[in-house]
Each structure stands twice: as structure tokens, then as C-alpha cells.
Amino acid sequence: MSPKELVIALFTAAFADHDPEAARQLVTQDYIQLNPQVPTGADGLMGLIPLVEQSGMTATTHRVITEGDLVVLHSTFDNADAFGAPTLAAFDIFRVEDGKVAEHWDNLQPVPETTVSGRGMTDGPTEITDLEKTAENKALVLGFVHDVLGGAAPEKAAMYSKVYMQHNPMLADGIDGLMEGTKAWAEQGNVITKFEPQIVVAEGNFVFVASDATVSGNPWAFFDLWRVEDGKIVEHWDVVSPTPAEMVHGNGKF
Incomplete structure (x- = not known):
């Protein structure tokens, strides 16, 4: 199986079929778990699957982005009260090694009933296009992250986008909406002093x-997805959460 097929098979075994033995065949024994609440190793994942089944939680995957040995799933979890909220938006990242899934990162955020832009946290285009522009689009987005989100040159924000459709529930559309929302968040005491990309996965028009x-001195994780069109960023989704100080393993968040 390709990395994408392997990851989808694992996700199906765990969250649709609730089949621990089928899932075990798809992961390495020393499967590295970065979710702060799930023990590391294959046994940790197998222990999670019955809990998912008992809770009644269901998963819907909206986008699958693949580059090399990394696969990103953009999903919604419904009936997820046992895991923190009725509905959760999620990004899951999997690393494949020698035909098995070897490592997993994720980030989850409760989905609110209303959003500032009127868009949901996971709706919008899903088709992957412009595969020949993958490297170019990745460079564009990383420049945006460095200059705008990382704060190196926020005055350059407008050069990266003219149409910026926003799926972050707290932000309005447009680059102005992003900048005004970031400023308002800072005025509420949420000052970003570090923003360092750790994992980048690009496929065509998605980065x-x-x-x-x-x-404000506390660790957070920002998982962001951008859609690029004609050399400009046109759409953005994210899942943002504070990183807990205590985890059930020593692997950290990244």
C-alpha cells in the first residue's frame, strides 16, 4: 500500500471498524505516539480503540495531504463528548516507515456553534490540484509563516494574499481580518513570542x-492548512490548542 492507503486503512480500522487486531497489523510495535493523552507504542493505540467504540464517537475525514512518508488527515469527530466536546476538528499526522505507520501527531479543537466568517472549521474545497507547483507553494506558505505568523515582517502580509477565506472560528475573512484578530488576541493577553514550524507537508495546492x-510564556501547538491558487494564499484552516504540561509519555508534542 502507498503511505496514503496505509494511513486510511489504519484510520478506518481504529475509528470506523473498531478493530484493534487489524490496526495492530498496520503499525510498528514501537509506534511513537505524540498525542499527550495516549500511551506510546502499539499497545497504547490498541487500548484507545475500545474506548472510541464505547463512546459512540464517529470520524469524518475531509482532506488527505501526502508528501513522502508523511500523511495528514483533516477530520471532524462527532459524538466526541468523552474526548472533550460534542464535535472536534482535528489534524492527524502519520509517518510511514518500511510499510507500516511508525509515528503519530495530532491536534484537536472544539467546534463552536457559530464562527466569525460564517465558515465551518472543515468545510470548503478538497480537490488536490497543481501538483507541479508543490515546491513553489510550499515556499510561499513558509515565507508567510516566517514573515507574518512568526512576526519577522508582518508588513508583508498583503503580498501573500488578496483573497483570504478564513475557517478559524475567531477570525474574519481577509488578511486584515487575520491581522486585526491577532492584534485583538494579543490585547487579551495572548502574546506570541515563538512560532516555529516543526512539520511541513505539501501536495499541490495544499500546504x-x-x-x-x-x-504568553506557555507552550501551544498551531496546526495550519493553506490552499494556494495562482501563487497566492486564498484559504486557511487551523486547529489550535495549548500543549499540556503533563503527558502520559515522554515523547512531547512534536
Whole structure:
């Protein structure tokens, strides 16, 4: 199986079929788990699957982005009260090694009933296009992350986008909406002093970046997905959450 097929098979075994033995065949024994609440190793994942089945939680995957040995799933979890909220938006990242899934990162965020832009956290285009522009689009997005989100040159924001459709529930459309929302968040005491990309996965018109951040002295994780069209960023989704100080393993968040 390709990395994408392997990851989808694992996700199906775990979250649709609730089949621990089928899932075990798809992961390495020393499967590295970065979710802060799930024990590391294959046994940790197998222990999670019955809990998912008992909770009644269901998963819907909206986008699958693949580059090399990394696969990103953009999903919605419904009936997820046992895991923190009725509905959760999620990004899951999997690393494949020698035909098995070897490592997993994720970030989850409750989905609110309303959003500032009127868009949901996971709706919008899903088709992957412009595969020949993958490297170019990745460079564009990483420049945006460095200059705008990382704060190196926020005055350059407008050069990266003219139409910026926003799926972050707290932000309005447009680059101005992003900048005004970021400013308002800072005025509420949420000052970003570090924003460092850790994982980047690009496929055609979609570029995903997982970043380790510090907000007012506390660790946060920002998982962002951008859609690029004609050399400009046109759409953005994200899942943002504070990183807990205590985890059930020693692997950290990244």
C-alpha cells in the first residue's frame, strides 16, 4: 500500500471498524505516539480503540495531504463528548516507515456553534490540484509563516494574499481580518513570542504546517492548512490548542 492507503486503512480500522487486531497489523510495535493523552507504542493505540467504540464517537475525514512518508488527515469527530466536546476538528499526522505507520501527531479543537466568517472549521474545497507547483507553494506558505505568523515582517502580509477565506472560528475573512484578530488576541493577553514550524507537508495546492509556539510564556501547538491558487494564499484552516504540561509519555508534542 502507498503511505496514503496505509494511513486510511489504519484510520478506518481504529475509528470506523473498531478493530484493534487489524490496526495492530498496520503499525510498528514501537509506534511513537505524540498525542499527550495516549500511551506510546502499539499497545497504547490498541487500548484507545475500545474506548472510541464505547463512546459512540464517529470520524469524518475531509482532506488527505501526502508528501513522502508523511500523511495528514483533516477530520471532524462527532459524538466526541468523552474526548472533550460534542464535535472536534482535528489534524492527524502519520509517518510511514518500511510499510507500516511508525509515528503519530495530532491536534484537536472544539467546534463552536457559530464562527466569525460564517465558515465551518472543515468545510470548503478538497480537490488536490497543481501538483507541479508543490515546491513553489510550499515556499510561499513558509515565507508567510516566517514573515507574518512568526512576526519577522508582518508588513508583508498583503503580498501573500488578496483573497483570504478564513475557517478559524475567531477570525474574519481577509488578511486584515487575520491581522486585526491577532492584534485583538494579543490585547487579551495572548502574546506570541515563538512560532516555529516543526512539520511541513505539501501536495499541490495544499500546504500544511504544524508549529510549536509560545503564547504568553506557555507552550501551544498551531496546526495550519493553506490552499494556494495562482501563487497566492486564498484559504486557511487551523486547529489550535495549548500543549499540556503533563503527558502520559515522554515523547512531547512534536
